[in-house]
Structure formats: C-alpha cells, structure tokens
Amino acid sequence: MQSFNTFLGQSFRNFLTVGAISPSSKYLAKRMVKNVKGPVILELGPGTGVFTKEILRVLPPNGILISIESNETFVNYINNHIKDKRLKLYTGNAFLLKDFLAKNGIGKVNYVISGLPIGNLNKKDKQKLLNEISESLEEDGVYIQFEYFLAGMKAVKKVFPKISLDFELLNLPPAFVMRCKKIKK
Numbered sequence: 001m002q003s004f005n006t007f008l009g010q011s012f013r014n015f016l017t018v019g020a021i022s023p024s025s026k027y028l029a030k031r032m033v034k035n036v037k038g039p040v041i042l043e044l045g046p047g048t049g050v051f052t053k054e055i056l057r058v059l060p061p062n063g064i065l066i067s068i069e070s071n072e073t074f075v076n077y078i079n080n081h082i083k084d085k086r087l088k089l090y091t092g093n094a095f096l097l098k099d100f101l102a103k104n105g106i107g108k109v110n111y112v113i114s115g116l117p118i119g120n121l122n123k124k125d126k127q128k129l130l131n132e133i134s135e136s137l138e139e140d141g142v143y144i145q146f147e148y149f150l151a152g153m154k155a156v157k158k159v160f161p162k163i164s165l166d167f168e169l170l171n172l173p174p175a176f177v178m179r180c181k182k183i184k185k
Ligand SMILES: C[S@@+](CC[C@H](N)C(=O)[O-])C[C@H]1O[C@@H](n2cnc3c(N)ncnc32)[C@H](O)[C@@H]1O
Pocket: 017, 018, 019, 020, 022, 023, 024, 044, 045, 046, 047, 048, 049, 050, 051, 068, 069, 070, 071, 074, 092, 093, 094, 095, 114, 115, 116, 117
C-alpha cells in the first residue's frame, strides 16, 4: 500500500516521466524476468522496485544489478525497502546509461530491463535511448520492455528487428512485454 501511495503521489506530480498511476503488478514483474538469468543486468526506471525485487530473485549470488531511476523519491523508497549487496542503485537519467555502466567498470550487460515509459518520449530521445541500449548489450543480450499500447514498438523494431511479444492480463492496465534480441553484426 505504501508503494502504491508513493507511486500515485509521484504520478500526479510528474505524469509524463512516471507514465503510470500505480506500480506494476507482481505478475507483470514475473513475466518481465521470465528466462532472465544475468549475471549482469541493467534496469531502467525501477520506480518503487517491483521489477527490482523479481530481478534480484533470479539473479545469481555473484550477479550484479545496476538500476537507474530519475525520481529521488523512488530512489529513497527503494533504498529503504530493498537491501541487497548485488544492487547498485543510482539517481540519474537513463539516457546516460553508458556512463553509469562505465562507473561500475562494466562494458556490456546481458539484459536491459526497462520500466521507462518509452511511448511518452519524443522520436529523437527514443532513438538515442534505443541505440544506447543496443550498444550496451552483449552480442546475445536481450532488452525487455513493457508497454500498455505498444506506442513505442515501431521505433524499437528499427533497432531490434527480432521482437517476441508477450502479454500480462493481471496488471492495471494489462500490459505487453517486448523481448528484443540484439542482432548479431
Ligand atoms: C511506468 S514507471 C515504471 C516503474 C516500475 N518499473 C514499475 O513497473 O512499477 C516509469 C519509471 O521510469 C522512471 N523514469 C522516467 N524517465 C526516466 C529517465 N530518463 N531516467 C531514469 N528513470 C526514468 C520514472 O520515474 C518511473 O519510476
């Protein structure tokens, strides 16, 4: 309930960047991490940490999760509720994801799991973000993104032509999950 109240409050203040009125359900979180193994995972836009908890559940003991959240209230919430040494949580802009990886001495990651509302981004920002995500992934890496209306799918397809779609009904609203494989160059 505390997570819901925090989320709703931030959503009223910054609807465009928060992009939802409530945190995702645990069912959507489980679907987001289906077949995810790590060992190096980058999470963008964790909010109150629903996906973060599920990612930590599937992450191996020696794995690492880097999470980038722009909203300080959410960062404080996660810091107060999730204690795990494998989690490196940063306040900042996901658009600078390569800098955050470099700070952790990491070149590439195995998975990017994104809660960012990519449908709300303008064309240029979306393109820049997707390119950065692709460049940050290992050759067999996977980018996982949820969306309510698939508004960003066209742009995603340009960078990640191989998308498999999944759907979670038990979420408010129900949501699509895009699993995007990096193409081998
Ligand atoms: C739709 S919410 C998803 C939150 C959480 N993953 C969930 O599913 O409940 C989007 C999240 O992305 C964050 N966000 C939006 N733009 C961001 C950016 N440029 N950098 C980092 N986080 C951002 C918002 O603050 C919010 O926490």
